Amino acid sequence: MLHFLFPLLLLISNVGRSRSAIIQSLPGFPGDLPFKLETGYVGVGESEEVQLFYYFMESERSPKDDPLLLWLTGGPGCSALSGLLFEIGPLQFDYSNSSGITPMFKLNPYSWTKIANIIFLDAPVGTGFSYATTWAAYNSSDTSSAAQTYEFLRKWLMAHPKFLTNQLYITGDSYSGVVVPIIVKEIYDGNEAGREPPMNLKGYVLGNPVTCEVKDISQRIPYSHKMALISDELYESTKTSCNGDYMNVDPTNGACLTDLEMVSISYNYLYSYIWANDRNVQEALHIREGTKPEWRRCNYSLSYTKDVLNSVVYHRYLSKTSLRALIYSGDHDLAIPYVGTLDWIRSLNFTLIGSWSPWFVEGQVAGYSILYSENSKYDLTYTTIKGGGHTAPEYKPKECLAMADRWFSYYPL
Template identity: 35%
Template sequence: MDKLQTHLPGFSGSVFPSKHYSISGYVGIGEKNLFYYFVVSERRPGRDAVVLWLNGGPGCSSFDAFVYEHGPFNFQEGKPKGSLPKLHLNPYSWSKVSNIIYLDSPVGVGFSYSRNTSAYTAGDLQTAADTHAFLLKWFDLYPEFVSNPFYIAGESYAGIYMPTLASEVVKGIKGYMVGNGVTDPVFDGNAHGMALISDDIFQAVEAACGGDYYSNSSPMCLEKQGDVYMAISGLNIYDILEPCYHDPTSQHSSKGNASLPHSFQQLGVTSRPLAVRTRLFGRAWPFRAPVKDGIVPLWPQLAESNKNSVPCVKDEVATIWLNDATVRKAIHAEPENVAGPWVLCTDRLDYYHDAGSMIPYHKKLTTGGYRALIFSGDHDMCVPYTGSQAWTKSLGYKTVSPWRSWRCGGQISGYLQGYDHDLTFLIIKGAGHTVAEYKAMEALEFYRRWLDQEPI
């Protein structure tokens, strides 16, 4: 039975701007219980797009976006410190112009759980299949939205989730959006810019590693990569303009080699040659996949325990609110003794990157008639815009909209380039890894224009 959300702890307003749906919070996929929160559009719910939103990690909850980016509320830290946050309406919520589903995926992330812990072993392809199964059941529960345009969107490791899921869904999807998304290790990892390292350092590491920063374990290559990491050590990898709320160098991986520099320990790099997959100038999200079937992890680990905060990220407000028993009851999430504590990024997943490069997926989808918006905050060091810019160009499509600026509120907000097959690459000026967290007004504007198929 539908449960219409009419109250949330911390919200003192008299009425929600739109309907907030949750069906006991969960859709069951076999032994897996996937949690979602559905917000109906404030504009034209019967006509506006339905958008599925996924955060990345792998292992990070989509409530990251709900609380800190484009959800219907802004969360104000409670007083005294540690008390329940105060909720205010977010003027730049993406539910202003779309129906949006926030899904915790794969199982084990956020409030999604299974009583069979073997379900916490997951990979790209299984995650896509499970999310597809979720969508089929979800639309059975909400048949009134079947005829709405349907899009999938996400950021970071959702750069893997989106194309693999889109390839599963195929029928009924209009397109997809990927923000600062993981795509391909070579393109994602080979970035040089933003005045973080000198040309001398860049040229030295190029010469020492021969352009191979993933499997080259020669002493000289490792030494020169160490110079890179020393230069960028201490920066907030998710936005180089923002402070680090937690010291990233204090959270060394237990798999790290004590003989390596602290910056390498932070990245979880071991002394085994095949595991030296450091990303040269763009470090990655909090978790990595273990080796399986000869597949070497492409992205290094920054944190292993959910007892530690994600490096540099201030997540106290979300952690306090989502672990409050009254909140969990209100949103129909299972209590902690069933689903476990909510953490921004979990360590209980055993996750495998088994889908390879996303470039063939993107090529198949875009030539198959699906719209794609690839957007990047230009101050992200986690998945730098330079990689996204390079791989979109590498597809070889004809340029239909040459490089130009785009505006919001009368000001230049970034740049874009449009390609054949309805592929757009867009940069948001001054934004970090989670674009809407840093540039909320601008994010809503390009999101609305793209969904409404208006020029950005």
């Protein structure tokens, strides 16, 4: 019995009040970090039994004037470190100078920290280095995670009051497409109710977003065929064997399962596992010893309930406000095809402000965008990232930084 109690006792002994540390250097990066990195825990929930871990980087341009972004990686259960290292953060793996046991870093010239302050948050609980001090507190859902993230942000801003006046955007990608709109509603309603501290909420950004998982995933097969990623023969075979339903598959339907396996894709993030599980790295990041047996880029064993099956209702609610939204999709994303995202945006029946048109980076077409408005207050920009996969910044970092820079500056793409 004692060996079952030991991990829990370790968690309890390591819980503490919210705390943070400034990180000057990291294993794998030569010399001091040329940007300000802070890591820490913020306790949320009853008795702060949930300890959410974060990485915060100040803008490399003007921390006082640039927007503050809260970034959530998808999953649910994918670590913020993944978004930091593989998408929009200032560090990336230097594969040419790394070995299997010694990952090395180089600076990312297209980091969004060039233009914004960013909090990368490990949420929901159990993600990355976030943990709970009771087993019951590991149970979470779309709505409870959103509420905990709102509480996190309130506490973080009270501890960092100099960022209260910065324009605030809630951002993320993939499965965050479900949770981010809920968080935005929590913040907006909290501001309306006079909850402290008041937040300078301006809008939200979603990349390659899940909205209604069943509909999004069901678009994969027709999209793959449309993009010539699968042959006419495989498309027709899959459509027939799966009876047109690619989400709710009968486990006894061997022909359908075989066809679906042939159109699936996978990714390799090996260096992140080696680096984040290194004891020296965890000491450098000020991870509380004994709180996580193993860091995983994506923890798919969460005790998590998907209690919001379609987040479009939240976009409709937010369209009655004066907020702004940016939705972007890699046009080669097979996980969440852009055609499904465009479908739900069109279903909102917003007023079309600008036509479907290309935008450019260094004279080359970087994607196609369209602008919608509602009640002359809320506006939504939708854009594709030409050649981008899942997620777009991993494949097209230069174009995604240009997109973000222009949109946060209120310029046309």
